[in-house]
Amino acid sequence: MNEKKKTSAALKRLAREALIGRYGVMAGASALMIALNVLSTFIPEWVFPEYSIFSQVGQFIISLVIALLVSLFSAGFSRLALEVSHGQRPLFGNMLYPFYHHPDRFLMMYLVLVVIQLILQIPITICSQIYARTYLSQTMTLEEALTYLSFVLMCSGISTLIYVIITLRFVMASFLLLDYDDIGGIQALKESSRMMKGHKARYFYVTISFFGVMLLAVLTCGIGLLWVMPYMETTIAYFYRDLKGDVQ
Template sequence: MKRTSAQLKQMAKDRLIGNYGMCIALSIIVSVISSAVMFVCEFATGIYRYPMTATPYIMYFVLVIILSLLISVFSAGLTYYYMNLCRGRKADIGNLLFAFKHHPDKFILVSLLLFLLTFLCLVPGYAIMFIWLFTRTGSDLLMAFLVIVLLIVGVVIDYILMLMFSQPFYILLDDPTKGVIQSMKESAQLMRGNKGRYFYILLSFIGWMLLGALSFGIGMLWVSAYLSATQVYFYMDITGELDRPASPVVDVRPEPQQYIY
């Protein structure tokens, strides 16, 4: 049975009661690691030094991509935490390292493939734009129109592909022995007929994200937890897990007062 976005979001809210403290703590840890990586990239490449040259920016771009792929392993660990939480299993800070212990290369490769898909979708638009800027061939109005159309088409195609391949992390976390291509294929199969529903769920969080942004980003810590839990329940819904008899696991959710904010 396909559940509505409202039903999935309500399940997420119910599960997060008493668990927001740990969710926020883990989000902060991943954010701090990401910020530290960006600082290292900026410091190592010296992009703010004068005189400014193209080489540091190229090095910075390459370094950011490489380290971002490594951070994706932490992101997979955070997803694993939410999967355990939503299933009523033991969920703690140790979950962040799960992907590092179970074929981290697969999560890196999935992230790399998704990056390449986005890159390929946007290449035509940016290629025409750079050719136009450096050669100034053709009508400015026509070239500008062509660039805008190509970029819009590229973004739309990219978003459809991201919806189609939105589930590999969940699939690999459930079964790390599966291959990267296999997880991508299974994601495409699971999302067949569900892309519109998933897009609607993501769209329904825009209001919450705006409110989170208005709070100088602090509110996004709660919104991020809410969205992540909803995404896990969506995965459990499309795989049929929510319709199967519940496994006899003990809900080990800790009491709120155990957390240090």
């Protein structure tokens, strides 16, 4: 536990070297992840286009089901990154690995994170409704609309920050489930929390160090993400292995 861990630059260098000759499959997997996330945004409204309580409930249920499916593919993407970090040729078919290796473990882990997110959203929803009923008139002026929007954005920002702080300890859970078939979702979250003790700031630094290339990728209309996503995920795979003391 006291052995010196690798720097962000060292982990990224290892990822770049490991990805040489393996970008084709990883880029294809990245394209699939992008497509799934885009579809997950639009499908609920396509199925329930009307604005009603029934439609909102339906949209929430469909969004949750799709999010659970996408989470399994996301774990599959992590599986490919682990293969790359071990010097193996990633197999595109392993995007489905979580689907036939006790998917309930991955789903349980993700549901816990969803519950945390929903709990954090409750105060925002209540505060937004109270604010709207108390301060906004029926004919909302531009100034009132901007003030309300600022209030909602501020609350959302605070909620997101708290969520990130709480869930940073759980970021290794997917890798643990991929590595060990005999542990459950809750156990993986607990083990991830133990592994990340003293390393959360380092992980956060590693992820934000990709901000520049992510911005450039967005400026290329997302095409650059086909390169950045494998680079980032493989770096995180090396981070996980480094925590285990599995990287030379």
